[in-house]
Amino acid sequence: xxxxxxxMICGGxxxxxxxxKKVMEEFERRLxxxxxxxxVKLIMTGCFGLCARGPIVAVYPDGAFYQHxxxxxxxxxxxxxxxKGRRVTRLLGSERTESGEVMPINQTPFYRSQKRxxxxxxxxxxxxxxxxxxxxxxxxxxxxxxxxMTPEQVIQLITDSGLRGRGGGGFPTGKKWLSTYNAKDDQxxxxxxxxxxxxxxxxxxxxxxxxxxxxxxxxxxxxxxxGATQGYVYVRAEYPIAVQRLQIAIDQxxxxxxxxxxSMGLGHKFDxxxxxxxxxxxxxxxxxxxxxxxxxxxxxxxxxxxxxEHGLWGKPTVLNNVExxxxxxxxxxxxxxxxxxxxxxxxPGTKVFALGGKIVNTGLVEIPMGTTLRTIIExxxxxxxxxxKFKAAQTGGxxxxxxPASLIDTPIDYDNLIAIGSMMGSGGLIVMDEDNxxxxxxxxxxxxxxxxxxxxxxxxxxxxxxxxxxxxxxTQGKGTMEDLDKMEELCKYIKANSLCGLGQTAPNPVLSTxxxxxxxxxxxxxxxxxxxxxxxxxxxxxxxxDKCIGCGLCARKCPAGAITKSDYxxxxxxxxxxxxxxxxxxxxGACMDSCTRQCxxxxx
Amino acid sequence: MKSSTELDAIRxxxxxxxxxxxxxxxxxxxxxxxxxxDDCVKAADEVIRACMSEIEKLDLEHVKVTKLGSVTKIDGxxxxxxxxxxKEKVVYKNVNANSAREIIAKLNK
Numbered sequence: 245x246x247x248x249x250x251x252m253i254c255g256g257x258x259x260x261x262x263x264x265k266k267v268m269e270e271f272e273r274r275l276x277x278x279x280x281x282x283x284v285k286l287i288m289t290g291c292f293g294l295c296a297r298g299p300i301v302a303v304y305p306d307g308a309f310y311q312h313x314x315x316x317x318x319x320x321x322x323x324x325x326x327x328k329g330r331r332v333t334r335l336l337g338s339e340r341t342e343s344g345e346v347m348p349i350n351q352t353p354f355y356r357s358q359k360r361x362x363x364x365x366x367x368x369x370x371x372x373x374x375x376x377x378x379x380x381x382x383x384x385x386x387x388x389x390x391x392x393m394t395p396e397q398v399i400q401l402i403t404d405s406g407l408r409g410r411g412g413g414g415f416p417t418g419k420k421w422l423s424t425y426n427a428k429d430d431q432x433x434x435x436x437x438x439x440x441x442x443x444x445x446x447x448x449x450x451x452x453x454x455x456x457x458x459x460x461x462x463x464x465x466x467x468x469x470x471g472a473t474q475g476y477v478y479v480r481a482e483y484p485i486a487v488q489r490l491q492i493a494i495d496q497x498x499x500x501x502x503x504x505x506x507s508m509g510l511g512h513k514f515d516x517x518x519x520x521x522x523x524x525x526x527x528x529x530x531x532x533x534x535x536x537x538x539x540x541x542x543x544x545x546x547x548x549x550x551x552x553e554h555g556l557w558g559k560p561t562v563l564n565n566v567e568x569x570x571x572x573x574x575x576x577x578x579x580x581x582x583x584x585x586x587x588x589x590x591x592p593g594t595k596v597f598a599l600g601g602k603i604v605n606t607g608l609v610e611i612p613m614g615t616t617l618r619t620i621i622e623x624x625x626x627x628x629x630x631x632x633k634f635k636a637a638q639t640g641g642x643x644x645x646x647x648p649a650s651l652i653d654t655p656i657d658y659d660n661l662i663a664i665g666s667m668m669g670s671g672g673l674i675v676m677d678e679d680n681x682x683x684x685x686x687x688x689x690x691x692x693x694x695x696x697x698x699x700x701x702x703x704x705x706x707x708x709x710x711x712x713x714x715x716x717x718x719t720q721g722k723g724t725m726e727d728l729d730k731m732e733e734l735c736k737y738i739k740a741n742s743l744c745g746l747g748q749t750a751p752n753p754v755l756s757t758x759x760x761x762x763x764x765x766x767x768x769x770x771x772x773x774x775x776x777x778x779x780x781x782x783x784x785x786x787x788x789x790d791k792c793i794g795c796g797l798c799a800r801k802c803p804a805g806a807i808t809k810s811d812y813x814x815x816x817x818x819x820x821x822x823x824x825x826x827x828x829x830x831x832x833g834a835c836m837d838s839c840t841r842q843c844x845x846x847x848x
Numbered sequence: 849m850k851s852s853t854e855l856d857a858i859r860x861x862x863x864x865x866x867x868x869x870x871x872x873x874x875x876x877x878x879x880x881x882x883x884x885x886d887d888c889v890k891a892a893d894e895v896i897r898a899c900m901s902e903i904e905k906l907d908l909e910h911v912k913v914t915k916l917g918s919v920t921k922i923d924g925x926x927x928x929x930x931x932x933x934x935k936e937k938v939v940y941k942n943v944n945a946n947s948a949r950e951i952i953a954k955l956n957k
Contacts (some may be wrong), residue, residue, distance in 0.1 A: 375862060376862065383855060391852075487920075
């Protein structure tokens with residue numbers, strides 16, 4: 245019988261770690277207990293985006309959007325909502341309309357400015373069921389291409405749409421396809437780059453987890469357009485759920501005859517396989533990725549020759565990012581004009597951002613290009629927690645740069661971000677508040693690239709290491725003003741001389757923080773102070789003798805035994821105040837957390 | 849192997865499913881609200897089952913049935929409220945399975 249309600253449970257990585265699998269089992273059990281199991285459809289779906297409030301359970305057709313659902317809450321949802329028809333308001337989030345009712349989820353600040361194209365099926369279908377993808381116009385775009393269009397027309401359509409690579413560089417996709425199409429060879433390949441390495445970025449993972457068929461369909465379209473019959477998805481083994489769902493999707497597509505010798509009886513051949521990567525950051529670089537698929541060491545090589553002429557196993561190859569592919573079926577179905585109508589003139593369409601760091605609504609958002617950073621952070625992201633002040637946002641991960649608070653009204657697109665010294669990257673957006681030290685942030689990202697450098701070329705291998713040492717010196721309070729100039733010079737040298745994108749962009753976090761937060765560097769160097777109170781070597785914990793009541797709680801918490809009683813009794817106090825021995829102090833901050841009089845201990 | 853016509857058949861079969869799972873990009877649909885208090889849950893369930901089987905029979909992907917419970921007793925429960933976009937709400941009282949089928953059949957365009 246037709247089900248009267250659909251319960252969608254988020255099965256993304258975030259909610260899964262929040263126990264959503266157990267929640268699903270509990271629903272199964274409770275629904276059976278109440279005898280309504282066959283009237284309700286239970287679906288494990290992809291990421292809803294609002295990861296901060298996970299695990300999320302949505303009930304349709306009512307549109308109830310339950311947040312922070314624990315196993316214990318399931319019984320209440322089933323008995324109240326499903327059986328008696330009364331929503332459990334305490335789990336519905338805090339947004340209310342003017343009349344005091346629960347706000348429909350698509351009108352909440354988090355969702356109303358979003359435009360979900362890439363993520364359209366995430367939270368809507370069961371990614372492990374091909375029928376549901378087909379129901380939402382799945383594989384229709386591929387059919388349209390093969391039946392009604394020539395490969396040239398497909399490429400022209402993608403070129404007209406102005407779609408640019410979503411992996412970070414922003415290279416026009418149509419141009420890439422055209423040069424692969426023009427290369428003459430007996431075998432060509434289509435490769436999908438799902439090696440998402442930026443710390444804090446997880447949009448590709450979510451697409452593969454929530455809508456794997458859209459990537460398969462787009463790769464088939466690419467195969468038809470450029471004349472390739474074999475595809476590979478290069479995905480990191482650190483994404484087990486994504487790998488598993490993609491494998492299920494490929495198997496189902498094969499079973500349906502969509503992948504294979506004669507797909508859908510339309511006479512075009514295409515098949516694909518998954519290749520697992522071990523998670524090296526450099527393998528997200530095109531040539532290194534190709535080498536890794538071939539079974540060699542993941543090291544980049546000189547370009548040209550470009551992949552379009554000399555790619556996988558020396559054959560012409562088209563390589564795109566997951567998010568780029570996920571756009572393609574919709575562009576084919578709705579036409580290039582529809583796509584161009586969104587976003588800015590030079591960067592049409594939408595972009596998915598993974599919001600992280602010091603922000604209320606951590607999660608996945610898809611917005612039209614040209615949306616300002618202010619909208620993303622203040623409206624969609626819900627602002628900075630604990631009323632702190634916004635300081636900077638880091639885009640593009642370790643290859644990108646920091647955008648300071650003064651540039652918060654910049655419309656986000658490829659060209660604007662490059663102009664202000666950052667880059668789009670794959671779309672990680674890390675928000676920082678006044679408690680973040682920018683020198684420390686630059687050091688963190690540089691440490692990451694130093695670790696992940698493959699070591700093939702000298703500027704990247706040694707240059708970044710030297711740069712890191714200089715940053716470390718500054719955070720230790722041993723830096724000189726000449727170091728700052730030397731760092732800038734070295735950054736420029738590394739950028740100009742590195743072999744691949746990793747080295748060419750590695751100094752970006754240092755350069756952009758030097759550009760916008762030079763005063764913080766100077767404070768570290770000249771005043772030997774860390775204004776944000778992060779760099780331990782420049783930090784001292786001090787007890788205000790007149791405020792301390794001498795309870796001794798801090799002394800008990802101190803792991804180093806650095807806190808002792810002094811012989812000073814403040815006026816009006818009965819006990820002597822405490823004092824910190826700076827030579828023993830580890831600067832862990834445990835005393836500050838334990839202090840009953842928050843104002844008595846401070847960082848200086 | 850599935851041909852493109854077979855894929856169309858799947859799309860057709862799951863049309864009603866589509867109608868049920870798009871709250872994020874909400875469509876304007878005909879809403880059928882079944883209202884009752886806790887005493888009347890069983891009778892309301894009968895009504896809903898009748899509605900669902902009729903919807904399935906007539907393949908009405910634009911009709912959404914929801915249950916709305918009340919703590920206090922409602923006059924003439926189970927009550928069925930039908931809202932067709934652009935028209936005024938119609939309220940039916942003391943509905944049973946048979947009359948529910950009639951109500952749904954009227955929504956067939």
